[in-house]
Amino acid sequence: MDYQPSHRHLQDRVILVTGAGQGIGKTAALTFAAQGATVILLGRKVKKLEAVYDEIEAAGNPQPLIFPLNLENASEENFNAMAEGIFQQLGRLDGILHNASRFDNLSPLEIQTAEQFNGMLQTNLVAPFALTRACLPLLKRAPDASVIFTSTTAAHHPAAFWGAHAIAKSAAETLVKIWAQELETFPNIRINIVIPGAVQCPQRKRSHPGEIHENLPAAAAIMPLYLYLMGHDSIGVNGQMFEAQKSPEE
Ligand SMILES: NC(=O)c1ccc[n+]([C@@H]2O[C@H](COP(=O)([O-])OP(=O)(O)OC[C@H]3O[C@@H](n4cnc5c(N)ncnc54)[C@H](OP(=O)(O)O)[C@@H]3O)[C@@H](O)[C@H]2O)c1
Known part of the structure; x- marks a missing residue:
């Protein structure tokens, strides 16, 4: 996406990024902080997470918060406590980027255990749902709030060996479409889907071992879309799916 944000585009906004320690999530956290x-x-x-924290501080950007949590084991109580903690410490929440995801490896369903299957559904579908739900009271109070779910083209073209990862992402897209309609009575909240496309990140090396990783764009290349969706210019954009790159195919 060709989008130029205004200076300090996200000034005074509070944004939660899951999976912020590496890959796309780390780049998004640094990018959002650089915009205020x-x-x-x-x-x-x-x-x-501490390394990302240090990078943000060293750049002179707003002091971030670290929230260590394993989404796979997190309970509803954990998510509610997190939302309460955000309210107590920061008083507001303007956005959530659901970016964390579990991808084990490419393997046939026949050898995927129910435990693995469940773990991927929990991390990629149930946790983002429960986290969003716990944060809804905060999002409803925000002047304009943006929630982004991260998907993959594997969710649209079910292919052998993508297993529970693709199934969870596909279900998460359905969840976004349902929720977007239910939130129409709250025009200050929007919820959308981003498909990053192929970018250099640790997970990509495992999902596409035959690719020349260094030839892929860096995560920074897809940040204009993330900035657009997290900032005021996308107010009113709800229930949509955006591909950060048209090509190459994932
Ligand atoms: N890279 C691509 O080409 C590509 C293409 C299509 C879609 N995507 C999607 O884009 C997103 C980011 O991908 P990426 O390549 O940047 O992935 P990545 O490098 O593997 O990073 C995934 C992040 O998720 C976090 N995470 C995993 N399990 C977690 C758990 N149980 N609890 C909390 N955090 C957890 C990891 O943090 P910790 O290790 O610290 O827990 C890590 O920071 C994913 O949703 C992925 O499906 C990526």
Whole structure:
């Protein structure tokens, strides 16, 4: 997407990014902070989140918050406590980027255990649902709030070996479309889907082992779409799916 945000486009906004320790999530967190947002960095590995925190601070951008959480085991109580913590510490929430995802490897369903299957549904579908639900009271209070779910073309073209990862992403897209309609009575909240396309990130090396990773664009190349959806210019855009790149095919 060819989009030029205005200076300090996300000034004073509070944005939660899941999977903020590496890959697209890390780049999004740094990008949002550089545009003035206070970013809440969620992930499992504190060291990686701390490195992102340090980078944001060193750049002189708003001090972020670190929220270590394993989405796979998180309960409704954990999500509610997190929302309460955000309210107590920051008083507001203007956006959520659901970016974290579990992808084990390409394998036939026949050898995928129910435990693995469940883990992928939990991380890629149930947790983003429960987290959004817990944060809804905060989002409803925001002047304009944006929720982004991250999907993949594998959700649209079911292919052998993509298993529960693709199934969960496909269901998450359905969830967004249902929720977008239900939230029409709250015009200050929008919820949309982003398909990043092929970018250099650790997960990509495992999902596409035959690719020359270095030839792919860096995550920074797809940030204009993320900035557009997280900022005021996308007010009123709801229930839509956006591809950050038209090509190459995933
Ligand atoms: N890269 C691509 O080409 C591509 C293409 C299509 C779609 N996507 C989608 O874009 C998103 C980001 O992809 P990526 O390539 O940047 O992935 P990545 O490098 O593997 O990063 C995934 C992130 O998710 C976090 N995560 C995984 N399981 C978690 C859990 N149980 N609890 C909390 N955090 C968890 C990881 O953090 P910790 O390790 O710290 O927990 C990590 O920061 C994903 O939704 C992916 O499906 C990517």
